[in-house]
Every structure is written in C-alpha cells, then in structure tokens.
Amino acid sequence: xxxxxxxxxxxxxxxxxxxxxxxxxxxxxxxxxxxxxxxxxxxxxxxxxxxxxxxxxxxxxxxxxxxxxxxxxxxxxxxxxxxxxxxxxxxxxxxxxxxxxxxxxxxxxxxxxxxxxxxxxxxxxxxxxxxxxxxxxxxxxxxxxxxxxxxxxxxxxxxxxxxxxxxxxxxxxxxxxxxxxxxxxxxxxxxxxxxxxxxxxxxxxxxxxxxxxxxxxxxxxxxxxxxxxxxxxxxxxxxxxxxxxxxxxxxxxxxxxxxxxxxxxxxxxxxxxxxxxxxxxxxxxxxxxxxxxxxxxxxxxxxx
Amino acid sequence: xxxxxxxxxxxxxxxxxxxxxxxxxxxxxxxxxxxxxxxxxxxxxxxxxxxxxxxxxxxxxxxxxxxxxxxxxxxxxxxxxxxxxxxxxxxxxxxxxxxxxxxxxxxxxxxxxxxxxxxxxxxxxxxxxxxxxxxxxxxxxxxxxxxxxxxxxxxxxxxxxxxxxxxxxxxxxxxxxxxxxxxxxxxxxxxxxxxxxxxxxxxxxxxxxxxxxxxxxxxxxxxxxxxxxxxxxxxxxxxxxxxxxxxxxxxxx
Numbered sequence: 001x002x003x004x005x006x007x008x009x010x011x012x013x014x015x016x017x018x019x020x021x022x023x024x025x026x027x028x029x030x031x032x033x034x035x036x037x038x039x040x041x042x043x044x045x046x047x048x049x050x051x052x053x054x055x056x057x058x059x060x061x062x063x064x065x066x067x068x069x070x071x072x073x074x075x076x077x078x079x080x081x082x083x084x085x086x087x088x089x090x091x092x093x094x095x096x097x098x099x100x101x102x103x104x105x106x107x108x109x110x111x112x113x114x115x116x117x118x119x120x121x122x123x124x125x126x127x128x129x130x131x132x133x134x135x136x137x138x139x140x141x142x143x144x145x146x147x148x149x150x151x152x153x154x155x156x157x158x159x160x161x162x163x164x165x166x167x168x169x170x171x172x173x174x175x176x177x178x179x180x181x182x183x184x185x186x187x188x189x190x191x192x193x194x195x196x197x198x199x200x201x202x203x204x205x206x207x208x209x210x211x212x213x214x215x216x217x218x219x220x221x222x223x224x225x226x227x228x229x230x231x232x233x234x235x236x237x238x239x240x241x242x243x244x245x246x247x248x249x250x251x252x253x254x255x256x257x258x259x260x261x262x263x264x265x266x267x268x269x270x271x272x273x274x275x276x277x278x279x280x281x282x283x284x285x286x287x288x289x290x291x292x293x294x295x296x297x298x299x300x301x302x303x304x
Numbered sequence: 305x306x307x308x309x310x311x312x313x314x315x316x317x318x319x320x321x322x323x324x325x326x327x328x329x330x331x332x333x334x335x336x337x338x339x340x341x342x343x344x345x346x347x348x349x350x351x352x353x354x355x356x357x358x359x360x361x362x363x364x365x366x367x368x369x370x371x372x373x374x375x376x377x378x379x380x381x382x383x384x385x386x387x388x389x390x391x392x393x394x395x396x397x398x399x400x401x402x403x404x405x406x407x408x409x410x411x412x413x414x415x416x417x418x419x420x421x422x423x424x425x426x427x428x429x430x431x432x433x434x435x436x437x438x439x440x441x442x443x444x445x446x447x448x449x450x451x452x453x454x455x456x457x458x459x460x461x462x463x464x465x466x467x468x469x470x471x472x473x474x475x476x477x478x479x480x481x482x483x484x485x486x487x488x489x490x491x492x493x494x495x496x497x498x499x500x501x502x503x504x505x506x507x508x509x510x511x512x513x514x515x516x517x518x519x520x521x522x523x524x525x526x527x528x529x530x531x532x533x534x535x536x537x538x539x540x541x542x543x544x545x546x547x548x549x550x551x552x553x554x555x556x557x
Contacts (some may be wrong), residue, residue: 036428040398041476126538149315241402265405
C-alpha cells in the first residue's frame with residue numbers, strides 16, 4: 001500500500017513542474033550514491049567476509065572472523081588493534097583539548113581587535129592552514145627525533161647531556177604534530193562564533209561586577225559553545241583517523257588505528273580485517289555526533 | 305601560538321637552504337643546491353604535473369555537480385533535504401583513511417574494468433571536493449537578494465536566462481572560490497590518493513616516499529617551494545577577496 005503511494009508520489013515529483021529541481025539536485029545525489037555511499041556500504045559488507053589465505057581473494061560467506069582477528073589475544077587488551085584503538089582515542093581527546101585551549105585566546109583577540117595586525121595574524125595562521133598537510137607533518141619530523149633540531153640544538157648549547165626522551169619520536173611528537181595540523185580548524189570555528197557575539201555583553205557583565213573568569217565562564221563559553229563543538233569535531237574526527245602524522249612522528253613505535261588499517265590493507269592484503277578496523281572509526285564518529293547533537297542544535301553547527 | 309605554528313616551518317625553510325640539511329647545528333653555510341636538485345628531478349616534476357591535472361579535473365567535476373546542488377538546496381523544496389545536505393558534507397567528514405580504503409575496495413573488486421590509478425584518484429577527489437564547493441556556494445546564495453531573480457522573472461526572463469544573467473554573475477566569486485578550495489584539497493591530499501593511485505606517483509605520494517627513504521634535502525626544498533607558492537597565492541587572494549570570511553564560512557558556517 002505504501003509502495004503504491006510512494007510510487008505515485010515519485011511519479012508526481014518527476015513530472016514537469018519539478019523537473020528543474022531534480023535536474024539540479026540529482027546529479028550530485030547520483031555521484032554521492034555511486035562514489036561515497038556505495039563504497040562505504042561495500043566496506044561494511046567486506047568487514048563481514050574473510051580473505052582466502054591462498055588467493056588473497058574475498059570469500060563470499062558471512063563471518064565474524066575479521067572482527068575476531070582484531071581481538072585475538074589473551075588477555076584481549078594486549079591485541080595490537082585494541083592498543084591502537086585506545087591510543088587513537090587518547091590522542092584525539094588530548095589533541096582536541098589542546099587545540100581548544102590554545103585557539104580560544106587567539107580567536108578572542110582576533111574577533112575583538114581590528115586593523116592591520118589582525119590581517120597579518122590571519123595571514124600567518126592561514127598560510128600553514130593552506131600548506132600541504134604532508135609538509136606540516138614533515139616539518140615536525142625535522143624538529144623532533146634523537147638527532148632532530150631540538151635535541152641537537154639543546155646538546156650543542158650544553159643544556160642537556162644526551163638526547164631528551166620527550167623530544168624523540170613517539171606519543172608527544174604525534175600529539176604536537178596533530179595539534180599543529182588541526183589548530184587552524186579550531187581557530188577558524190571559534191573565530192566565526194566569537195565574531196558573531198555582541199561584545200557589549202562582555203562589557204556589561206564587567207560593569208555589573210563580573211570577574212574576568214566569570215565573564216568567560218558565564219558569557220563567552222555558553223555563547224561560543226556551538227563554535228567549540230564544531231571546532232572540536234573538525235579536530236577530533238580527522239585526528240582519530242590520522243595516518244601520516246603518527247606514521248612519520250611515531251617512528252614505528254606508536255600505532256594508531258589509521259596505521260593499523262594501512263598495515264592490514266596494504267601490508268597484509270587482509271581487506272576484511274582492514275575494513276572491520278575501519279568500522280570502529282566510523283562507529284566512534286557516529287557516537288560522537290550522536291552525543292554532540294544532544295548538546296548543540298545541529299542547525300547551529302551549520303556544516304553538520 | 306602563532307609562533308608555534310611557524311617554528312617547524314621556519315626550521316624547514318632554513319634547512320632547505322643550508323649546507324647541512326638535517327639539523328641546524330653545526331651550521332655550515334647556505335646553498336641553493338638542494339633547490340636546484342629538487343627542481344631538476346624529472347620524475348618529481350612529472351608527478352607534480354599529474355597532481356595538477358588531477359586536481360583540475362576533480363575540482364571541475366565537483367564544481368559542475370556542486371553548484372546546481374547548492375541551488376537546489378537553497379532555492380527548491382527538496383524531500384529529504386536534511387539527508388541531502390548531510391550527504392554533501394559527508395566527504396569532508398569521513399576520515400581520509402576510511403574513504404580511501406572504501407574506494408580501494410570498490411574499484412578493485414566491485415566495478416568491472418575500473419582499477420586503481422589516475423582515474424580512480426580523479427573520481428575520489430571529485431567526491432572529496434563537493435562539500436567545499438557546496439558550503440561556499442550555498443553561503444553565497446543564502447545571503448543574496450532573491451527579489452533580483454523575481455524581478456527578472458516578472459520582466460519576462462525564462463529560468464535559464466535568469467540563471468545566466470542574474471544568479472550566475474552574483475555567485476561567480478563563490479563558484480570560483482569553491483573550485484579553488486576543491487582544487488587545493490585534491491592537490492594536497494595524500495591519504496585518499498595513497499590507497500587508490502595504484503602504481504602511479506603523484507606529488508604527495510612522491511614526497512611521502514622521499515620521507516620514508518630519507519631524502520631530506522630534496523624534501524626540504526620541495527616543501528619550501530610549495531610554501532612560497534602558497535604564500536604568494538594567499539597574499540594575492542587576501543587582498544583581492546574576502547578569504548577569511550570564506551574560510552571561516554567553510555569550517556563553521
């Protein structure tokens with residue numbers, strides 16, 4: 001019955017008066033369906049298949065083998081995948097918070113001040129933003145490392161006796177590299193949201209006796225919450241799935257999910273396990289969005 | 305904080321013209337040898353040219369599909385409009401590694417006759433560029449006086465001439481900016497291309513190999529050259545158009 005109804009409805013929609021809207025909306029919808037939704041759906045399917053050990057071809061019978069292989073260790077938290085998952089979540093959370101804390105004051109100043117130096121600051125912020133991601137990750141590779149610029153310079157100055165562990169490749173280097181990579185996203189999000197605020201509110205709150213901390217807590221933070229959340233998403237989501245930065249700055253010691261997936265797909269030709277691991281990124285992102293929508297009106301996030 | 309953004313890049317720029325290309329101390333003088341070596345690398349130039357071609361075609365497709373889609377979102381009542389908008393933004397949100405692996409599986413095992421290679425990269429990047437076109441063009445359309453279109457219609461213009469004479473000239477800067485964004489995203493993308501490129505080398509994948517095999521002097525040089533090109537382009541763009549508004553609009557509309 002509903003099929004009948006929707007068919008007549010569809011027919012009505014396709015008939016002439018609405019043709020222009022289908023012609024304008026249709027091609028992009030088809031493109032997305034074929035080249036985004038179909039591949040991602042197929043990936044879900046592949047995650048429930050297995051790969052033949054002789055031919056490396058997909059075996060078309062449903063199984064949970066791929067998921068099982070991710071947790072195949074005793075005890076389960078020693079499995080490399082679980083390790084990678086936990087590290088990824090940790091790195092993504094820390095990076096997001098670091099970006100938020102460091103970008104907020106800069107965005108606030110940019111939104112309040114005007115004139116030449118604001119434009120210069122924008123230029124200086126946007127330039128790294130438009131510079132190739134790969135170049136930015138690489139530039140930190142020069143700075144960190146046992147014989148990187150930081151360690152060799154500190155040693156040459158006689159400040160330290162040997163290479164400092166904190167400045168070699170590893171978790172701190174990855175977090176610094178990712179913070180550097182996604183800081184501009186947070187900054188621009190916060191700026192867009194702070195720029196729309198009536199700054200008189202801040203002045204009024206101060207006149208009425210609010211302390212600076214209280215102004216930030218009771219005025220600025222509530223009003224910029226949508227900006228913080230959308231900025232947070234723009235940092236958290238790509239950080240969770242990062243590959244290049246942990247690859248270059250982890251020196252093989254640290255594996256995030258992205259590196260794990262790459263190893264499965266390109267290293268071990270295990271398409272099923274790689275797809276299953278990727279599902280965890282997808283599910284994590286869906287969960288984060290579900291939580292965010294509870295806190296912030298999706299309309300206010302604009303893009304989302 | 306802005307200093308933090310710049311420290312590693314400045315280190316890289318200095319190293320790109322230093323005799324000692326791996327670290328600042330001991331400093332052994334300045335040289336342009338690394339620059340010359342990078343510019344003389346034929347395979348790197350070929351890869352760069354290929355990246356330029358891919359970015360141009362992919363951004364072209366994204367623009368041709370994205371502009372009508374933006375008009376549909378802003379001007380027409382669409383069923384499932386929320387889902388449609390979300391779908392158009394999705395390529396920007398889906399992490400590169402997920403999209404790259406998905407496309408790899410898809411072109412390898414699903415689509416007959418299609419395999420990894422330049423064509424697969426173009427398809428992938430054409431999808432990746434869509435959100436950037438749509439976000440910028442819809443922002444422009446929302447802030448546009450619709451009575452202009454109505455008056456043209458009242459004066460007897462047909463839908464096509466309204467589009468050509470009124471709508472297109474007004475949204476043209478946004479269309480250009482959208483194309484440019486999609487172009488940059490394609491040109492600088494590594495992870496998606498990495499999975500679907502097959503054995504073809506693009507600029508980013510060649511650079512990645514340089515990092516992996518420790519070709520630091522050349523990598524410093526090519527990175528610095530890219531940074532300079534971007535700096536010049538950005539300085540021009542900021543003086544010509546409202547880049548900051550566009551960018552802020554893209555990220556958090």
